[in-house]
Amino acid sequence: MKPLRIRHQFLLDPELSDKLDQLSCHPSTTKSEIVAKAVQAFIDQRGENELDRRYGKRLDRISRDLERVRRDTEMILESLALFIRFSITLHAHSPVPDKATQAVAQERFQKFVEQVGRRIASGKRALRDEESAGGGE
Numbered sequence: 001m002k003p004l005r006i007r008h009q010f011l012l013d014p015e016l017s018d019k020l021d022q023l024s025c026h027p028s029t030t031k032s033e034i035v036a037k038a039v040q041a042f043i044d045q046r047g048e049n050e051l052d053r054r055y056g057k058r059l060d061r062i063s064r065d066l067e068r069v070r071r072d073t074e075m076i077l078e079s080l081a082l083f084i085r086f087s088i089t090l091h092a093h094s095p096v097p098d099k100a101t102q103a104v105a106q107e108r109f110q111k112f113v114e115q116v117g118r119r120i121a122s123g124k125r126a127l128r129d130e131e132s133a134g135g136g137e
Helices: 015-024 032-045 050-090 100-123 126-132
Strands: none
Touching: 015 032, 050 100
């Protein structure tokens, strides 16, 4: 038993009608099938913008990549701000470092890295703190 189909009548421009005739010249292809597929494709694409279909996935990926770049840049700026603050505070006038001084410096650097990690994890930012306090020290 054939599926139920509804008959429609419509008008085509002569040029479009000739193209439809050419497409349906194969014995296994009918004009009804061609028109039905064309109407279905039109309906399917109607909800989509051509640019969204072409570039939507790329734009989503680029957006995620930009978010990662922003996060990484923020981390670098936070590290630099804390490093400058520590450097100015701790190294006013220092003699040439010996082994003990280098060990202390290594310990301070470890603390610095840990503090950067804690501040980033907590959402506190040295740059924002200073900006909101009136432009820094």
